[in-house]
Structure formats: structure tokens, C-alpha cells
Amino acid sequence: MQHWYERFGYDDDPLTSESHHGDELVDAEDLIEELFYRIEAGSIVFIEGEEGAGKTALLYQAIDKYRGHKKVIYFNCRNLKKTAEIDLLMKRRYGFFGRLFNRVPKDMVVLLDNVQALSFKNAERAKFYFDQNYIKSLVLAGASYSSTKLTPSIKDRIGTRVIKTRKISESGALELLRIRLGEEQKLIPENIARKVYRQSDGNPKKFLDLSSELCRHSLRAAKEITEKHYRAVFGGTRG
């Protein structure tokens, strides 16, 4: 069965909320600048924001900036097995011989996503590597800084270096849609996009998920989304 996006010439769903499009973080130039500064200056930073608020997209900005020099390690702590260690992630840079001879690279930029799932041992190890200059900057991202279990010594190093993600504005959401849809911007007319935005609580992930849902249900045969489609998917009272 042909997917709606294939009908319009896309290989994948352009409205997927998975953060692999690092270049499309909108309304966040100041946050990006702050993050890049903290990385350059050598700090431990915490990016705080609810699910889908753009934390991973922000981390991808850093990956894009530092990729290609074997200087950046990104890791989603949810995927880090309990037995896995941050040592191995660091030593992997030098391949087999690095691990054999315990060689640890210097001045790495380490980005740890969903840090609430990080084990205590790995957190302490990361702190040690930071103190000893193997890690130049450590960026931790999580839903809440205060409720993330980090040792007092790590929290002391973070100090006031907490970057809080913000809600996306309406114009920002429309801009996001424009970037994602490219030439097919008319698929979701602006008035419909505004209604979808109002349901998203300013959360970019929710906005994209709702837009994708609308397209999936409406664009099987139609060429563009209308009020009728919107009401059929979300009901008359919503938006």
C-alpha cells in the first residue's frame, strides 16, 4: 500500500517527530548560541525540557558542528545497557588498540541524552573524565534538572549552567512545517496549521505528530487538507 508521503514524492514521512533533522530547530538561535558557547568554554551543561521540546534537536546541532573530527560522542542513555560503560565509548575512538592499551582521547565533547537513565557509575566516570580534561565539555539533557538524580558534586559543577528549552511559537511552528514540507507547503493550508498548533501546547513534537496524523488520514486520495478533513480527524470542537 502506498503511503501518503510517497504520493507526493517523499521517501519518508517528512513530518516524523524523530530528531534527525538537526538543522530545523526554530525559535532557538539564542539557545544554540548558549550551548555552543558552553561547549567551547569547557563546562558541564544541563539542557532541560519536556518530552518533544527540542532537547535532542539541540544536541544534534552540536553533533553537526563538531562531527568529522572524532571529537564528539552522542549517546542516548536509554539505550545504554547497564553493563555498558562510558569508558568504552571514549576508548572506542582509538579502535581495538585503544581499548587494549587503555588509551583515552582528550578534549572530547560528550552529549548524553535522556540523562535520567544514566547509571550512577557512568555519571561519576564522566565527571572524572571531565575533571581530567579527557572530556572538554559534557552536555546532559533531561526532562527536569531538579528531579534528575545526579551526585551533588556533578550538580555543583553544573551550577547555573542550565539551558531551558521553550515552547515553540505559532510562527515558529509554521516555519517548521515549511522546512519539513519543502515544495509541497500547500498540503496543509496555513489556517489548518494554526488550528493544529493550538492543539499542540507549543510542543514541537506534538505539533509534528498531529500534523502527520492529519496527513495520514486525509491525504490518501485528496491533494490538500481541508476543514472537512480536519473535522473528520480531530472532531468539530477541537482547535
Place this chain on the structure above:
Amino acid sequence: MDELWYRKLGYYSNPFSIKPAPFTNEVMGYNLKNIFNKIEDGKIFFVEGAYGVGKTTLLKHIITRYGGQRKVIYYSCSLERRIDVRDLIVGSGSFFQRTLGIKKHDLIFLVDEAQDLQLSDSNELFQAYKHGYLKSIVFVGVKVNRNSLVKEIEKLLEGNIINLPAISQEDAVDMIKKRLGDLDFVPPDVIREIYARSGKNPRRLLELCEDLCREAVSRGISKIKKKDIELIPNLPSKPRAAKKRTKAKRKREDVLGEAIEEAVMETEAEAPVVEELHEFREKEPLTISKKRRK
């Protein structure tokens, strides 16, 4: 991104980095020689101090001095896991020693976050010390937790607890001056003002100096003045100094004190009236009718 503020001022890297001792001559509040002597003499000692006063800096100095000789084991304690001392001793050896499981002798064991050490771990450490695998043990933590130490270690720690004090105002000025070198961008009176707001914590002091310099450079300020401190985002408020009792105030307080005393005496004289009132209440207890309660 614009050019970094410290590059504009001619520094290659951030002069206010919070990393322990990026500048080798920066040691505050203790004598490193004494520490090295204690290690050479094979002592067990505990360095205690609040967060940010320089405990990790001290550890870094020890690692720098002995690290290249495969003599140092660093371990950061946590309440959630035990120290595998044997594994760490074997792991500190060369590739062949590790493969053959040969245990090295005369190692220096650094225990960070030692306030979270467990009793069984301290016993294992003592056994390794007793059998000569460990030459010296350096505990570093916020406070000595005597419940987590075996008696033998507790005894050896007598007279071997080093307390790292909070840095003084002039130490703070000295530290920032050393960091900045010849550049007189942050004058001493500004450093003193920032120090007052840092809670005497070197790490906070460095962070506040960094934020101030960043803001000042972005605004094109060539030399920071005291009033510019307000530019620091989320600036902590200055702790309120204890007010001095002036002569006039003391006199006023004495007069007030006398007045209170007199009033108390007067009340005591009227005490029978109060007692009578009590008696009256006991005889006729206060009741609220159901109707009124509704």
C-alpha cells in the same frame, strides 16, 4: 557564532574554566608539599572540604605527580556500588600484569566522594594497605563519615585529617589575577564584590567572573567597574552583613529593655486580676449554641 569573548581579549581558552587546576601554579589554602610527604611516608589521610573548595584540584595534583608511573588508582565512591579493590589493583598494572592477574605493590589509592564509602569497602582497603599492595590511601570528601570506617583506619586517621578552608577574599583576588595574567580587565574591587556573592566558593567565583566578562565584552566595555556586576545573569544577592551595635542603638535598646522590664513588673502586680478572670471562666465555661454553630 560571534568570536568568543576570551579570544577577543587574547586568550586561547577560557581563563575561568572550572576544571581543576588548568593552571599549574594555582593551589589554595594548603601546602602541597605536606600532602606529597604524607604520601611518601605511606600515610592514610582524609582531606575534607565543601564542594568547590579545591578537593579535586588536589587529587589532580597527585595524579599529575604519580600518574605516569602506573602508581595511582582513582575511585569515586557511591552508595550504590562496592569497591572491588583486588580488581582495581590488578587493573592498574601493565597489559601483561593484567593478563596474568599479577597484583602490584606500593600503589596510591585515591578515594573521591569518601563520605559515601561503605564499611566493608574500608575494610578491604585496609587489608590491601596492611599487605603492602597500597602504600598510601587518600580519602577526599565533604566530611569524614566515621561510621563507614573500620577502627584500624579511624585510628590511622588521627591527626591526619586535613580541612580545606573556604578561600579568603585576598586568595580570591590572587586566583583571578593569576588566571587573567597581565590584563587588568577585572579590577580587585570588582573581584571582592563578586567574591562576596560567591558564597566563598571558588567554583562559583569563577563562574560569576566568566559570566561578567562575557557580558562586558559583548557590550564593548574595556575595563569592568563595580556597577557592571549587575550585568551578570541570575546574580546571587549579597549576603547581609551583621549590623554593628552603635552606641546610640545600644542606648535605645537599653531604654527599650528597661521599659519591657517595667511592663512585666506591672503585669506581675496585676496577676491576681488575671487569676480572678480564670476563676470566672472555670465557673462559666464558654458554650456555643448549636444554632449559632450552624
